[in-house]
Amino acid sequence: MTDRRARRHEATRQEILSATWQLARTKGLTGWSLREVAQAVDMRAPSLYGYFDSKDAIYDAMFAQGYQQLLEHLGGIPTDGHPREVLRRSAHAFFDFYVADSARHQLLFLRVVPGFEPSVESYALAQEAVDQLRALFAAIGIDRRESVDLWTALLSGLASQQVSNDPGGDRWARLIDPAVEMFLASELASAG
Amino acid sequence: MTDRRARRHEATRQEILSATWQLARTKGLTGWSLREVAQAVDMRAPSLYGYFDSKDAIYDAMFAQGYQQLLEHLGGIPTDGHPREVLRRSAHAFFDFYVADSARHQLLFLRVVPGFEPSVESYALAQEAVDQLRALFAAIGIDRRESVDLWTALLSGLASQQVSNDPGGDRWARLIDPAVEMFLASELASAG
DNA sequence: ACGTAAACCTAACTTTGTTAGGTCATCCGA
DNA sequence: TCGGATGACCTAACAAAGTTAGGTTTACGT
Numbered sequence: 001m002t003d004r005r006a007r008r009h010e011a012t013r014q015e016i017l018s019a020t021w022q023l024a025r026t027k028g029l030t031g032w033s034l035r036e037v038a039q040a041v042d043m044r045a046p047s048l049y050g051y052f053d054s055k056d057a058i059y060d061a062m063f064a065q066g067y068q069q070l071l072e073h074l075g076g077i078p079t080d081g082h083p084r085e086v087l088r089r090s091a092h093a094f095f096d097f098y099v100a101d102s103a104r105h106q107l108l109f110l111r112v113v114p115g116f117e118p119s120v121e122s123y124a125l126a127q128e129a130v131d132q133l134r135a136l137f138a139a140i141g142i143d144r145r146e147s148v149d150l151w152t153a154l155l156s157g158l159a160s161q162q163v164s165n166d167p168g169g170d171r172w173a174r175l176i177d178p179a180v181e182m183f184l185a186s187e188l189a190s191a192g
Numbered sequence: 193m194t195d196r197r198a199r200r201h202e203a204t205r206q207e208i209l210s211a212t213w214q215l216a217r218t219k220g221l222t223g224w225s226l227r228e229v230a231q232a233v234d235m236r237a238p239s240l241y242g243y244f245d246s247k248d249a250i251y252d253a254m255f256a257q258g259y260q261q262l263l264e265h266l267g268g269i270p271t272d273g274h275p276r277e278v279l280r281r282s283a284h285a286f287f288d289f290y291v292a293d294s295a296r297h298q299l300l301f302l303r304v305v306p307g308f309e310p311s312v313e314s315y316a317l318a319q320e321a322v323d324q325l326r327a328l329f330a331a332i333g334i335d336r337r338e339s340v341d342l343w344t345a346l347l348s349g350l351a352s353q354q355v356s357n358d359p360g361g362d363r364w365a366r367l368i369d370p371a372v373e374m375f376l377a378s379e380l381a382s383a384g
Numbered sequence: 385a386c387g388t389a390a391a392c393c394t395a396a397c398t399t400t401g402t403t404a405g406g407t408c409a410t411c412c413g414a
Numbered sequence: 415t416c417g418g419a420t421g422a423c424c425t426a427a428c429a430a431a432g433t434t435a436g437g438t439t440t441a442c443g444t
Contacts, residue, residue: 030222030306111294111355157344157352160349171341174338182342235392246432
């Protein structure tokens with residue numbers, strides 16, 4: 001097979017991405033340099049250009065990878081049971097995903113990297129995640145766009161506050177269940 | 193008076209900060225260079241060091257200024273009338289403040305600038321804003337910390353989503369009033 | 385009016401992303 | 415099996431970034 005080299009190439013690409021995630025987690029989403037990444041994979045900085053066109057291309061690959069992870073996360077949520085339980089599960093899944101990696105959180109949900117715009121292919125993954133979330137809500141009878149928007153705002157707000165103002169703690173994590181109740185009561189009231 | 197020079201110095205400091213805000217708004221919070229700032233105030237980059245110790249010191253001054261503006265914003269909210277009206281006013285005031293300047297939003301509420309930590313003096317201003325918000329809530333009979341935390345999460349979430357996913361639009365802005373109702377209903381239910 | 389210190393400059397150092405161009409190994413076709 | 419080609423990596427070097435050193439001019443306080 002001709003792809004012996006292609007497989008090796010792809011493996012190295014993943015190795016580079018993995019090292020970059022590591023650096024982004026420890027030094028901040030934009031706090032790393034190509035030379036550091038190169039050093040981590042035992043190369044020199046210019047060699048990285050054999051695998052990515054630019055630093056922004058690395059961000060783009062990370063963006064895509066992050067949304068793939070989110071899709072897996074979302075896919076793992078059982079949609080059976082009482083709507084309250086489904087909502088609760090999805091809330092915790094969301095929150096955990098956000099908080100688990102604040103660099104990823106910034107990359108996927110906040111426009112933080114100056115000049116970086118995701119490519120159309122990567123953005124399609126983001127769209128897919130939104131669709132999947134909408135499907136999850138539809139499965140429990142919530143189908144108004146406003147409701148889903150309010151939900152995402154609520155959850156991303158809780159996660160942002162947790163990460164920014166009480167990293168490592170649970171001050172906002174403890175508010176998830178009350179927030180679910182609040183949201184659910186409001187939905188029941190306005191659904192008619 | 194001995195401060196003729198001191199006043200001029202302070203004026204130049206403000207001029208630099210103002211030019212930096214402008215750049216941050218157009219090119220992103222971290223998308224500007226000292227040389228660009230210098231050019232905007234008709235200087236060379238090293239001259240800025242007569243006014244700020246470092247680029248991070250500029251961020252710190254902006255951080256302080258941003259929270260001063262927030263404090264003014266909060267102070268302008270009338271606390272009389274029905275709690276619903278007070279909440280609504282404060283919600284819109286918050287949201288508008290967030291959305292009016294997304295660079296400021298990122299600087300004040302998200303930890304976005306790699307390596308930057310606000311100085312103790314600047315952080316005290318942030319604390320003051322939190323206290324003032326708590327006082328506003330106490331004035332309308334809401335004094336549980338959890339309630340205020342949930343409120344800030346909700347509002348900052350709405351604003352973040354608006355800025356990140358629908359800049360210039362009103363997709364999340366329209367959810368403010370429903371969010372207020374949702375929050376209020378939940379408060380009334382759990383206040384006993 | 386004069387000495388001093390503030391205000392500003394140029395030159396330069398380090399680190400950043402990036403490009404140019406070279407070297408060596410490895411794979412494919414004859 | 416062997417040569418040409420291509421891939422993988424390197425060093426050297428660029429421009430732009432934050433920052434420091436050190437000098438010159440301006441203008442204030444005594």
